[in-house]
Amino acid sequence: MTAAAHHGTVLQVCPLLPTLETALAAHHHTVRLAELPDPEGYLRDRGGEVAAAVTSARIGVPDDLMDALPGLGAIVHFGVGYETTDVARARARGIDVSNTPDVLTDCVADLAVGALIDVMRRLSAADRFVRSGAWTSAAFPLAAKVSGKRVGILGLGRIGRAIARRLEGFGAELLYHSRTPATDVDYAYLSSPTALAAACDVLVVAVSGGGATQGLVSADVLDALGPQGHLVNVSRGSVVDEPALVSALVKGTIAGAALDVFAHEPEVPPALLELDSVVLLPHIASATHETREAMGELAFRNLHQFMTEGTLVTPVPTAPVPRTAG
Secondary structure, rough: OOOOOOOOEEEEEEHHHHEEEEEEEHHOOOOEEOOOOOOHHEEEEEEEEHHEEEEEOOOOHHHHHHOOOOOOOOEEEEEOOOOOOHHHHHHOOOOOEEOOOOOHHHHHHHHHHHHHHHHHHHHHHHHHHOOOHHHHHHOOOOOOOOOEEEEEEOOOOOHHHHHHHHHHHOOOEEEEEEEOOOOOOOOEEEOOOHHHHOOEEEEEEOOOOOOOOOOOOOHHHHHHHOOOEEEEEEOOOEEHHHHHHHHHHHHHOOEEEEEEOOOOOOOOOEEEEEEEEEEEEEOOOOOOHHHHHHHHHHHHHHHHHHHHHOOOOOOOOOOOOOOOOO
């Protein structure tokens, strides 16, 4: 697409950060699709006026919505993930796509390390133990040491690297698997997710979602992780075979898991709710005031630059790279 200013409507696909919504309305003719009395009628009668769509990483722009917007030139995602939008399909139509990388890396990495400590030292379980009154009649069971453990990072992208850097401070022995070996790190490279799981005490999942990684953490990977192994997932629920994970946790064939994401959010498998070996989080890896505002600012910059200059600040890469989403 030739870089040029675009005139037309900005379609806000779903509710977004309030400050982002305010900026969109203040600078561009913005229509909030979810608030329209007849969204289908609007798309039928005026969908051709939409030049750009702003959406969340969770919602994306589904194929049927994309088809209803013949003049669409850009899809702007609030979030690092974009697997909910068919990027190849969009590009085939000349539609540019952006996301908000980097600005959430630190918070996602912070949470991954916090969740790792929580599940291994059983912090949340210990909190429940005290609140229930159980401490008055029994000692809390021993937990697992964190420092010095072998930690496998599945997906050594921006977030995977940030997690690894933090864990260096714990004296962790770091291993990783990515689609291709990195040439600028000293961490040991393993040839497959199963090999990585077999070699580590903790497997931290930090790859992208989407079809290419669907079920990447399979029953075989969980078996390789073993009864003393822990899983931490700050990526996407789709990356883990959730039924296999539930089975492994219920049977004790892995020691525990810390999960910020699930296959069918906000639904969580009921069996996990009963397990003290699992830390359950409501997809909050990027959920800090500072990071969400930075994501909103970057999303607005992408939209505004497209509408005024015809280009994006952070277009998504041509080929998917290891990353996570918040």
